[in-house]
Amino acid sequence: MPDLRLEDLSIGSLENVSLTVPAGEVVCLSGRSGSGKSRLLRAVADLDAHGGSVWLGDTEQSAVPGHRWRRQVMMVPVESQWWADRVGDHFPVGYRVNGQPPLPVADLGFDEDVMGWFVSRLSSGEKQRLALLRALAMNPSALLLDEPTANLDAESVALTEHWLKREVTQRHLPVIWVAHDREQIRRVAGHHFTIRGHGLEAC
Amino acid sequence: MGVIDLAWWKLALAAGMIVLLAIFTFLGRLGVTRSLLIASLRTGIQLALIGLVLEALFASSGLHWIALMALVMLLVAGREVMARQQHRLTGGWAFGIGTGAMFLSSFAVTILTLTVVIGPNPWYAPQYAIPLLGMMLGNTMTGVALSLDRLTEAVWRQRAVIENRLMLGQTWQEAVGGIRRDAMRSGMMPSINAMAAAGIVSLPGMMTGQILAGSPPAVAVKYQILVMLTITVGTGFGTLMAVAWGSRRLFDDRERLRLDRLSG
Numbered sequence: 001m002p003d004l005r006l007e008d009l010s011i012g013s014l015e016n017v018s019l020t021v022p023a024g025e026v027v028c029l030s031g032r033s034g035s036g037k038s039r040l041l042r043a044v045a046d047l048d049a050h051g052g053s054v055w056l057g058d059t060e061q062s063a064v065p066g067h068r069w070r071r072q073v074m075m076v077p078v079e080s081q082w083w084a085d086r087v088g089d090h091f092p093v094g095y096r097v098n099g100q101p102p103l104p105v106a107d108l109g110f111d112e113d114v115m116g117w118f119v120s121r122l123s124s125g126e127k128q129r130l131a132l133l134r135a136l137a138m139n140p141s142a143l144l145l146d147e148p149t150a151n152l153d154a155e156s157v158a159l160t161e162h163w164l165k166r167e168v169t170q171r172h173l174p175v176i177w178v179a180h181d182r183e184q185i186r187r188v189a190g191h192h193f194t195i196r197g198h199g200l201e202a203c
Numbered sequence: 204m205g206v207i208d209l210a211w212w213k214l215a216l217a218a219g220m221i222v223l224l225a226i227f228t229f230l231g232r233l234g235v236t237r238s239l240l241i242a243s244l245r246t247g248i249q250l251a252l253i254g255l256v257l258e259a260l261f262a263s264s265g266l267h268w269i270a271l272m273a274l275v276m277l278l279v280a281g282r283e284v285m286a287r288q289q290h291r292l293t294g295g296w297a298f299g300i301g302t303g304a305m306f307l308s309s310f311a312v313t314i315l316t317l318t319v320v321i322g323p324n325p326w327y328a329p330q331y332a333i334p335l336l337g338m339m340l341g342n343t344m345t346g347v348a349l350s351l352d353r354l355t356e357a358v359w360r361q362r363a364v365i366e367n368r369l370m371l372g373q374t375w376q377e378a379v380g381g382i383r384r385d386a387m388r389s390g391m392m393p394s395i396n397a398m399a400a401a402g403i404v405s406l407p408g409m410m411t412g413q414i415l416a417g418s419p420p421a422v423a424v425k426y427q428i429l430v431m432l433t434i435t436v437g438t439g440f441g442t443l444m445a446v447a448w449g450s451r452r453l454f455d456d457r458e459r460l461r462l463d464r465l466s467g
Contacts, residue, residue, distance in 0.1 A: 049457075071372025083368070138371060
């Protein structure tokens with residue numbers, strides 16, 4: 001998989017942010033609430049208008065249609081949204097064949113029949129883990145994770161971190177991971193930046 | 204069969220019944236007395252005035268006067284569509300999209316009906332053109348207003364869902380697909396219901412009026428069928444255009460959801 005590159009990106013109070021995320025590596029991003037972490041991810045996913053450019057390997061963001069870009073550079077928000085009745089309806093069609101999901105749902109602590117569950121029955125922690133599963137089921141080329149373990153209990157955090165690390169390494173994905181917990185950052189990050197004032201600062 | 208003209212004082216009898224109703228609602232403190240009286244007064248004055256305008260219009264039969272009348276009707280309908288939306292597109296788009304959709308569909312269907320189906324001489328003869336356009340515009344206005352209101356309101360409320368669907372790589376059409384279907388349905392429902400209930404549950408107003416005015420029921424029925432079908436066509440295409448243009452305007456060329464284009 002190619003690297004993810006931010007060149008002179010400007011959005012909100014952030015100005016001229018440049019950052020390279022190598023494939024297979026997790027770059028953690030922290031900062032006070034309101035410092036613009038989520039907005040930075042939204043700019044990389046091209047959900048908000050912004051200055052500067054973003055590259056996935058040789059492909060520039062503005063060179064492909066918005067939905068194609070987002071299919072490759074996939075953002076997972078803190079609060080995931082579910083619009084259909086059952087979990088499986090939100091996954092690509094192939095994932096419902098014979099009720100046998102090719103993704104090992106057990107690794108994330110789910111039963112095999114999870115695709116048939118009603119969304120209204122899910123807890124916030126289950127929603128968050130399933131949102132990660134849903135994003136990876138789309139086969140993205142890069143991941144933007146906004147506090148992916150914010151709604152999880154300690155046991156699920158360990159499970160999810162382990163699973164994400166393994167998938168990222170196997171699939172060789174560049175990942176920007178917004179996190180607060182210093183311990184988590186130490187566990188998962190290849191590099192760690194924090195937002196100070198108008199830019200990023202290496203930690 | 205001739206038409207029995209109504210003397211003005213006979214209408215006063217009907218007005219008297221309204222006053223009686225108003226007295227009862229007032230005594231019962233039901234809170235509709237004021238709006239009831241004002242609305243009745245408005246009906247009387249507005250229809251009397253339009254009667255004068257139509258008399259003059261029928262007498263002159265000039266195409267430019269009829270076009271002017273049609274333009275005024277269109278602009279009032281456009282304003283009404285805009286006023287009925289809670290979250291409307293800013294920068295003149297709410298008015299522009301509503302009016303544009305109504306203009307294209309109502310006028311095209313009305314002119315087609317006049318020239319091809321009814322065929323009066325000249326084709327713009329006001330006693331055919333004005334009532335037909337009026338019914339077409341009135342119904343298309345309802346469809347366009349309902350669908351645009353439904354569209355903008357649902358997008359406003361479900362912004363998180365739409366953006367999450369965009370994050371998963373869906374196109375903007377997929378991300379608002381369900382909302383567009385709902386908007387289209389709410390715009391078309393009144394026409395579809397009216398057609399389904401016609402003649403069984405309700406006797407349509409136009410047919411009733413024509414029969415009261417002395418037309419044989421067989422002729423009145425044919426006109427009613429024509430009007431209902433053309434109204435549905437006009438409403439349907441108007442709603443279709445309004446929903447297509449309105450939802451397109453809510454996204455930019457990068458397929459981002461642009462709620463800043465809606466007023467709060």
